[in-house]
Amino acid sequence: MDPSALFGERVRSLFQTAARSRPLDIRRTVRLLRTAAFQKSQARRRAEAAGEGRIVPAVLIASVTRRCNLDCAGCYSKALRPAAGAPGELSDRRFLELFREARDLGVGVLMLAGGEPLLRRNLLEQVSRTPGPLVPVFTNGLLVDGAWLELFARGTLVPVFSIEGDASQTRERRGAGIHEKVLASMRALRDRGALFGVSITATSRNADTLLSDSFLDDLEETGASVLFVVEYVPAAPGTEDLVLTDAQKAALNSRKAFRGRTFPAVILPGDEEDYGGCLAAGRGFLHLSPEGALEACPFAPYSDTGVSDRSLREALDSPLLAAIRARHSDLTETKGGCALWNRGGWIASLGACAAKAG
Numbered sequence: 001m002d003p004s005a006l007f008g009e010r011v012r013s014l015f016q017t018a019a020r021s022r023p024l025d026i027r028r029t030v031r032l033l034r035t036a037a038f039q040k041s042q043a044r045r046r047a048e049a050a051g052e053g054r055i056v057p058a059v060l061i062a063s064v065t066r067r068c069n070l071d072c073a074g075c076y077s078k079a080l081r082p083a084a085g086a087p088g089e090l091s092d093r094r095f096l097e098l099f100r101e102a103r104d105l106g107v108g109v110l111m112l113a114g115g116e117p118l119l120r121r122n123l124l125e126q127v128s129r130t131p132g133p134l135v136p137v138f139t140n141g142l143l144v145d146g147a148w149l150e151l152f153a154r155g156t157l158v159p160v161f162s163i164e165g166d167a168s169q170t171r172e173r174r175g176a177g178i179h180e181k182v183l184a185s186m187r188a189l190r191d192r193g194a195l196f197g198v199s200i201t202a203t204s205r206n207a208d209t210l211l212s213d214s215f216l217d218d219l220e221e222t223g224a225s226v227l228f229v230v231e232y233v234p235a236a237p238g239t240e241d242l243v244l245t246d247a248q249k250a251a252l253n254s255r256k257a258f259r260g261r262t263f264p265a266v267i268l269p270g271d272e273e274d275y276g277g278c279l280a281a282g283r284g285f286l287h288l289s290p291e292g293a294l295e296a297c298p299f300a301p302y303s304d305t306g307v308s309d310r311s312l313r314e315a316l317d318s319p320l321l322a323a324i325r326a327r328h329s330d331l332t333e334t335k336g337g338c339a340l341w342n343r344g345g346w347i348a349s350l351g352a353c354a355a356k357a358g
Helices: 003-021 026-051 076-080 092-105 121-128 146-154 167-174 178-191 213-222 246-254 319-326 341-357
Strands: 059-063 109-113 135-139 157-163 197-202 226-231 265-268 285-288
Touching: 003 026, 026 092, 059 092, 092 109, 092 121, 121 135, 121 146, 121 157, 146 157, 146 178, 157 167, 157 178, 167 178, 178 213, 226 246
Parallel strands: 059 109, 059 285, 109 135, 135 157, 157 197, 197 226, 226 265
Antiparallel strands: none
């Protein structure tokens, strides 16, 4: 199977796995199975686009704002995309147009991120009212109130709460009381029968906790539907000590600790050797910045095209993205997770080559 198609198939199987984990929860199971079925139709659209010479990603990660109500230590978004002096963010209307176009082109999963995406409340409310598949929203959870809980319970938005491990580890990186606040929101969503997930940035300090039976038992008890584990990228200077050790990375990628759990675990970047190299630049996913730049990866803010004044279809024909895809096998996992982030000069040279070729 083509690596891009294999990735799309694994995305589909993720929803199926989550659906099978609690078959007696009918409403939850139906929503997950419908989203899994949607992946099949979108895979056909992507295959048709590929036949016409256009690469459409299975996953589009849209950071809808640079703003955030937290100041977490070592935040990659803050380090790579500081809010001060940044161009204006796309309007709600433009984001919605792009999301509809992404679906029409064959994107299977839209993920909303930031900054803190819940700061764009009007936009998210409109996304929630749009018929379609489930939309994961990565949030620190501090803004979740009763109205948000009801929206999550009835709409297409699936909150993915960011924590750092146990309460003390979340307190160290995010602040006092945040872990408890997030757990309370999880319990409230569980009681409403709503879908939600958990996201953890794996560092040298919390990896052992993350892989422990006691922590994973507690996570199962919350009722989470999925766990995202993101390998720490030292985008903020002076945080290199947070990078996973080789032994921790091997244990994480073995997935042994997650087997038999009631939630599937998604490891990012995971073992990209299965796909013949890096999945960025559209082979598996793309990143849309708050200002409309189309980027290869959230950890690599390099772009030669944007969608503020052109269609997503046109932007997907980016020479830089094509150049990165053509050399995906050169991008193997490095210390610090993201190979693209570690190869900034390499990407700059590709951009120059692509410009000359154009």
